[in-house]
Amino acid sequence: MSRRLSRKQLLIAGGAAGAAAAVGGGIVHESRSGAAPASAGASAQPPTVPFHGVHQAGILTPAQSDLRFAAFDFIGSGKEDLHDLLRAWTRAAATLTAGRSLAPPHEDPAKPPTDTGETAGLAPARLTLTFGLGPTLFEKVGLGSKRPPQLADIPHFPFDELDPDNSYGDLCVQACADDPQVAFHAVRALTRIGFGTVALRWIQSGFLSVPKDGDTKRNLMGFKDGTANPSTTDAAMMKSNVWANTGDGQDWMANGSYLVSRKIEIHIEVWDSSAESEQEGVFGRHKASGAPFGGTKEFDTVHISDIPAMAHIRRANPRQGEVTERERDPRAQFVPIQARLAAKDRLNEYIQHVSSAVWAVLPGVETHDGYLGQTLFET
Amino acid sequence: MSRRLSRKQLLIAGGAAGAAAAVGGGIVHESRSGAAPASAGASAQPPTVPFHGVHQAGILTPAQSDLRFAAFDFIGSGKEDLHDLLRAWTRAAATLTAGRSLAPPHEDPAKPPTDTGETAGLAPARLTLTFGLGPTLFEKVGLGSKRPPQLADIPHFPFDELDPDNSYGDLCVQACADDPQVAFHAVRALTRIGFGTVALRWIQSGFLSVPKDGDTKRNLMGFKDGTANPSTTDAAMMKSNVWANTGDGQDWMANGSYLVSRKIEIHIEVWDSSAESEQEGVFGRHKASGAPFGGTKEFDTVHISDIPAMAHIRRANPRQGEVTERERDPRAQFVPIQARLAAKDRLNEYIQHVSSAVWAVLPGVETHDGYLGQTLFET
Numbered sequence: 112m113s114r115r116l117s118r119k120q121l122l123i124a125g126g127a128a129g130a131a132a133a134v135g136g137g138i139v140h141e142s143r144s145g146a147a148p149a150s151a152g153a154s155a156q157p158p159t160v161p162f163h164g165v166h167q168a169g170i171l172t173p174a175q176s177d178l179r180f181a182a183f184d185f186i187g188s189g190k191e192d193l194h195d196l197l198r199a200w201t202r203a204a205a206t207l208t209a210g211r212s213l214a215p216p217h218e219d220p221a222k223p224p225t226d227t228g229e230t231a232g233l234a235p236a237r238l239t240l241t242f243g244l245g246p247t248l249f250e251k252v253g254l255g256s257k258r259p260p261q262l263a264d265i266p267h268f269p270f271d272e273l274d275p276d277n278s279y280g281d282l283c284v285q286a287c288a289d290d291p292q293v294a295f296h297a298v299r300a301l302t303r304i305g306f307g308t309v310a311l312r313w314i315q316s317g318f319l320s321v322p323k324d325g326d327t328k329r330n331l332m333g334f335k336d337g338t339a340n341p342s343t344t345d346a347a348m349m350k351s352n353v354w355a356n357t358g359d360g361q362d363w364m365a366n367g368s369y370l371v372s373r374k375i376e377i378h379i380e381v382w383d384s385s386a387e388s389e390q391e392g393v394f395g396r397h398k399a400s401g402a403p404f405g406g407t408k409e410f411d412t413v414h415i416s417d418i419p420a421m422a423h424i425r426r427a428n429p430r431q432g433e434v435t436e437r438e439r440d441p442r443a444q445f446v447p448i449q450a451r452l453a454a455k456d457r458l459n460e461y462i463q464h465v466s467s468a469v470w471a472v473l474p475g476v477e478t479h480d481g482y483l484g485q486t487l488f489e490t
Numbered sequence: 491m492s493r494r495l496s497r498k499q500l501l502i503a504g505g506a507a508g509a510a511a512a513v514g515g516g517i518v519h520e521s522r523s524g525a526a527p528a529s530a531g532a533s534a535q536p537p538t539v540p541f542h543g544v545h546q547a548g549i550l551t552p553a554q555s556d557l558r559f560a561a562f563d564f565i566g567s568g569k570e571d572l573h574d575l576l577r578a579w580t581r582a583a584a585t586l587t588a589g590r591s592l593a594p595p596h597e598d599p600a601k602p603p604t605d606t607g608e609t610a611g612l613a614p615a616r617l618t619l620t621f622g623l624g625p626t627l628f629e630k631v632g633l634g635s636k637r638p639p640q641l642a643d644i645p646h647f648p649f650d651e652l653d654p655d656n657s658y659g660d661l662c663v664q665a666c667a668d669d670p671q672v673a674f675h676a677v678r679a680l681t682r683i684g685f686g687t688v689a690l691r692w693i694q695s696g697f698l699s700v701p702k703d704g705d706t707k708r709n710l711m712g713f714k715d716g717t718a719n720p721s722t723t724d725a726a727m728m729k730s731n732v733w734a735n736t737g738d739g740q741d742w743m744a745n746g747s748y749l750v751s752r753k754i755e756i757h758i759e760v761w762d763s764s765a766e767s768e769q770e771g772v773f774g775r776h777k778a779s780g781a782p783f784g785g786t787k788e789f790d791t792v793h794i795s796d797i798p799a800m801a802h803i804r805r806a807n808p809r810q811g812e813v814t815e816r817e818r819d820p821r822a823q824f825v826p827i828q829a830r831l832a833a834k835d836r837l838n839e840y841i842q843h844v845s846s847a848v849w850a851v852l853p854g855v856e857t858h859d860g861y862l863g864q865t866l867f868e869t
Contacts (some may be wrong), residue, residue: 176669177697220767227762228712228777232701290555292699295735296712300667318556320671324609331674333607383606383682388599398607 169239182280210235243470324334395422548618561659589614622849755843774801
C-alpha cells in the first residue's frame with residue numbers, strides 16, 4: 112500500500128470536553144496539504160527528520176503520533192521584526208528537529224537557561240516544525256502586495272459556529288513528534304524566542320494512532336479515514352495538488368503550500384446512539400472494512416450510483432465533477448468542497464465546526480544559511 | 491536502578507493554555523499512590539497489563555505514556571445503580587485492557603454499535619483502568635457509614651484557586667496507555683456504559699516521556715522529578731505506604747489505596763525568565779544532573795543542611811520529621827506535606843493549584859466472577 116496524504120493529524124485532536132469531543136476536521140473533506148500518515152509504526156522510522164529541504168518537513172512526512180499546533184498574533188512593529196523572528200525560528204528549528212538542546216555548553220547560571228530542559232535525555236522523536244503565515248499578517252508588516260491570492264479568507268459556511276479566540280492568527284507553527292513532551296517543548300521554545308514579536312493566540316493538541324498492520328487510521332467516529340487521499344509518493348500528483356508552483360500568483364511561495372485548519376466537535380453522544388447502518392449511511396462506507404457501499408474492500412472503486420446522495424464520501428468526492436481539483440489552492444479545493452458539505456452532507460447532524468484558519472505554508476529552507484521566508488523578503 | 495513510585499502522570503498533564511501550562515501536581519510533593527514510572531522505554535513492556543489481581547493495575551504498573559483521567563458525578567438513584575454500574579464497568583474493563591472490542595461478533599446493524607470502533611486494529615498499548623470513589627458518593631447512595639476515614643475532604647490551602655467544575659467528583663477512572671486513542675476510547679466506553687447513572691464531570695489528559703536511558707523523567711520545569719520516591723519493588727514499603735490494610739478503619743478497603751489528584755498551572759513565562767541558579771535554589775537540586783545541593787549525582791544523599799530552608803525538596807521531605815509518613819492515608823501524608831509546602835515552598839511563586847480531588851481507589855478484582863467494589867457491597 113502506498114502512503115496516502117492524510118487529513119491533518121491536528122484535526123484528529125483528542126480533547127473530550129463534556130458532551131463533545133474536539134476532533135476530526137479532516138473528516139469533512141478529503142486531502143489537505145498537511146502531514147501524511149505513517150504506513151507502518153513509528154518504531155520503523157529514523158529518529159530525526161531533516162529540517163532542510165526544498166519543501167518544509169511535516170507536510171509529506173509520515174505522520175508522527177502527537178501534534179501541537181500553535182497560532183500566534185504578530186505584535187511586533189513591522190517587517191524587520193518579522194524578518195528577525197523568522198531567522199531566529201529557523202536557527203531554533205534546525206537545532207530542535209536534530210534533537211539538540213538550544214543551550215550552549217556552559218551557560219552562566221545567573222541567567223535564565225536558553226533551553227527549558229524538559230527534553231534532556233529524550234529521543235528526537237522525529238520532531239518536525241512547519242511554519243505558516245496567516246492572511247492578516249501581510250498588511251500588518253507592510254507586505255500586503257506579497258499576499259498570495261490563494262491565501263484568501265475562508266468564507267463562513269452554514270452551521271459554522273467559530274470561536275474567534277480559537278481561530279485565525281498571523282503565524283502558525285505545527286509541531287509533530289512521536290513524543291508529546293518533545294512537541295510541547297518545541298512550541299514553548301519558539302514562543303519564548305518570539306517574546307515581544309508574537310503572542311500565542313491558540314494552541315491545539317492532537318494525536319494519531321496507527322494500526323498495528325500499518326492500515327488506514329480510524330477517526331473518533333470509528334471509521335477509516337483517508338482512504339481516498341492521494342498517495343504522497345506520487346511526485347507529479349504532489350506537484351499539481353499540494354505544492355505552490357511558480358506562476359501561481361506569488362512566485363515567492365513556490366514549493367510552499369496552503370493549509371486549512373478546522374477544528375470540529377463531534378457530538379459523540381448522538382453519534383454513539385445512532386445505529387450502525389445509519390453511521391455507515393452517513394459515510395457511504397462500511398465501518399469494519401472501510402469498503403465503499405457496493406464494494407467489499409477498503410480500496411475498492413467507489414461507484415457513485417451505490418452511494419447515498421447525501422453521504423459524506425459522495426458529497427466530498429471531486430469525481431462528481433462539481434469542482435476543479437487543485438489542492439494547491441484552497442479557493443479551488445477546500446472552499447467549494449466544504450461549501451457542498453455544509454449544504455448537504457449528512458455528517459453535519461453529528462459535527463460542529465468551531466475553529467477555522469488558513470495558512471500559507473512557507474517554502475522549505477534549502478541551505479544552512481537560508482531562512483524561513485527568505486523568498487518573501489529577498490525576491 | 492529500581493523502579494520508583496512516581497508522581498501521578500495525570501499531573502504531568504500537557505495542556506498549554508495561554509500564559510500558563512497545566513502541569514505537574516506531583517511537583518509539589520513526593521510519592522502519591524499512583525502510576526509508577528517505567529524504568530525503560532515502553533517498547534520493552536508486554537502488550538497488555540492483567541486486569542485481575544489483589545490490587546488494581548495502574549498503581550504500581552510501570553507508567554504508560556498517555557493518561558486520560560475522568561471524574562464523574564453520580565446521577566443514579568441509589569446503591570443498586572452503583573452496584574450495577576461497577577459490575578458493568580468491571581466487565582468492560584477486563585475486555586478493554588485485554589485489547590479486545592466490546593462488541594460481540596455479529597451485531598445487528600439496526601442498533602448502535604456496542605464498541606465505538608476507533609481502536610480496531612490498534613495494539614492494546616498496556617491499557618490500565620483504575621477506579622476510585624469520591625467522598626461525596628457515599629451519602630448519595632446510602633453508604634455513608636462505609637466511607638473510609640482516610641477519604642477526608644482535602645482542606646483549602648493558602649494560594650489554592652480551585653475551579654470547582656474541574657475539581658471533586660463522585661467516581662473516577664484513570665485510563666493509562668501507551669496510545670492516547672486507546673486511553674480515550676476506554677474513557678468514552680465507560681462513560682457510555684454509565685449513561686443515566688454517571689455523567690462526566692471533568693477530564694484531564696496528560697503525558698509522560700521516559701528518557702532513552704530509562705533515567706528519571708523530567709517535569710515541564712525541566713527538572714528530574716521523582717528522584718526521592720520510594721521503590722515500587724519494595725513490597726513491605728508499598729504495604730506500609732501505599733496499600734490500605736485491614737484495621738485501617740474500613741476493612742472493605744483493604745488492598746485499595748488513596749489518590750489525591752491536583753492540577754497545577756505553571757506560570758512558565760515567569761519560570762522561564764528566572765535564572766538557572768534561582769531555579770535550582772527553588773528545588774534545592776541541580777538542573778542538569780538532578781543532584782541535591784552538596785552532591786554531584788542524582789541519588790546522592792540529601793543533607794538537609796546543604797538545602798536552602800524554603801527549597802522544595804526540603805519543605806517536602808519527611809526526613810525533617812514534621813509528619814508521620816503514612817502514604818496509605820492522605821490525612822497523614824498529603825495534607826500535612828501540602829500544608830507545609832503551601833506555607834513556605836518557594837515553588838509557590840511559580841505555580842497555582844487549580845484542581846483538587848481525593849479518591850478511595852478500590853481493591854483489585856481477584857477473580858473473573860468478582861467485581862469492582864465487591865467488598866463494599868458484600869462485607
